[in-house]
Ligand SMILES: Nc1ncnc2c1ncn2[C@@H]1O[C@H](COP(=O)(O)OP(=O)(O)O)[C@@H](O)[C@H]1O
């Protein structure tokens with residue numbers, strides 16, 4: 001492909017802010033540097049794997065080029081360079097169906113490796129998942145789903161590490177892991193993607209809860225049971241790395257630090273400082289023993305799929321807005337419970353509604369399901385309040401960056417939770 005790296009760099013500077021997965025999309029990047037281009041297919045069509053640094057953060061891209069563009073290519077997918085049109089190849093089904101079979105052999109390039117015992121069929125028809133989220137996912141022949149991590153971070157990737165560990169203990173309520181795409185950056189291994197079994201006809205919890213709130217009660221109980229089952233499996237899989245503590249003062253300190261960092265840049269948070277710090281201090285005073293362990297880390301209704309009469313939890317990546325070391329750390333498991341409770345609040349306020357009674361019923365139903373397997377989360381109100389507040393603080397930052405119209409949901413929750421916590 002003849003596109004020179006500097007014309008690609010200019011085009012990317014204009015194109016990146018238009019991509020949903022680009023974290024700082026509210027502004028044009030200052031410094032874009034193309035770090036590595038691996039040619040996966042040469043000629044017509046051409047398929048390139050590109051590592052690019054944007055203001056110091058590394059991302060991966062798949063770029064395509066052909067004599068005639070694929071039909072119905074979204075405007076946002078097109079990168080107009082002076083050397084011709086290049087496009088986000090994830091929107092080109094034919095190119096993507098050839099992707100997995102091309103990921104081998106390039107020195108330092110991306111490599112696909114099946115998990116032990118997994119037999120992968122290549123060249124299946126491919127399509128991109130409609131909704132772009134933090135990452136980009138591709139479905140192959142309704143059999144596999146490949147998530148391409150947009151941010152490339154050296155070191156152990158929680159989605160890969162946790163799915164592999166859960167698989168090793170035969171965990172239920174998770175999708176089978178089939179393979180990974182990895183590479184080396186700066187001499188360190190980095191995960192680029194995870195291939196898993198695709199659950200056809202799955203409906204995610206957010207869609208189910210917001211389409212028919214009335215019918216969701218039993219589902220919430222089953223979801224609570226599923227989470228407690230996954231927590232049990234994670235505790236078992238990472239047993240030697242679980243941490244017994246007598247108090248949660250380190251956790252309280254971490255929540256305080258996180259709030260302080262965000263309150264410096266988000267003026268709406270500052271007035272809540274004293275009450276939030278008091279809630280985190282109550283967490284510090286709670287007496288254990290407690291066990292910290294690996295957890296999901298970003299559980300919400302969109303991360304739970306209902307398929308084949310059961311819940312499957314997906315996306316064990318942790319919150320994309322937090323550093324990898326934090327996301328890989330042992331946590332109190334009620335953190336996952338609290339983030340799901342936040343999700344019921346979101347669903348209750350979705351589309352201008354304000355059904356807080358429904359959110360309360362779902363909280364009770366979910367906690368009751370969890371309590372069928374592990375201790376009842378409602379017996380730890382101080383922990384739940386602190387973790388819900390921490391998540392709501394994160395959500396304020398998330399919504400400001402991605403969906404400013406939604407920022408009222410977490411801000412309203414902070415006020416409400418603080419009003420009931422004292
Ligand atoms: N195993 C699966 N089977 C069916 N659909 C899935 C599966 N895993 C993910 N999905 C779908 O793909 C979407 C994106 O997956 P997710 O892991 O949440 O990616 P992201 O990190 O981009 O949010 C999900 O919302 C879900 O609809």
Ligand SMILES: O=P(O)(O)O[C@H]1O[C@H](CO)[C@@H](O[C@H]2O[C@H](CO)[C@@H](O)[C@H](O)[C@H]2O)[C@H](O)[C@H]1O
Pocket residue numbers: 133134135206298300301302315318319320321339342343344346347395398
């Ligand atoms: O799914 P991701 O891993 O990309 O998670 C991020 O995006 C989520 C939104 O898609 C965000 O979740 C927030 O909004 C949800 C409704 O869309 C709601 O159910 C969640 O409770 C709320 O936190 C998540 O925080 C963010 O990390």
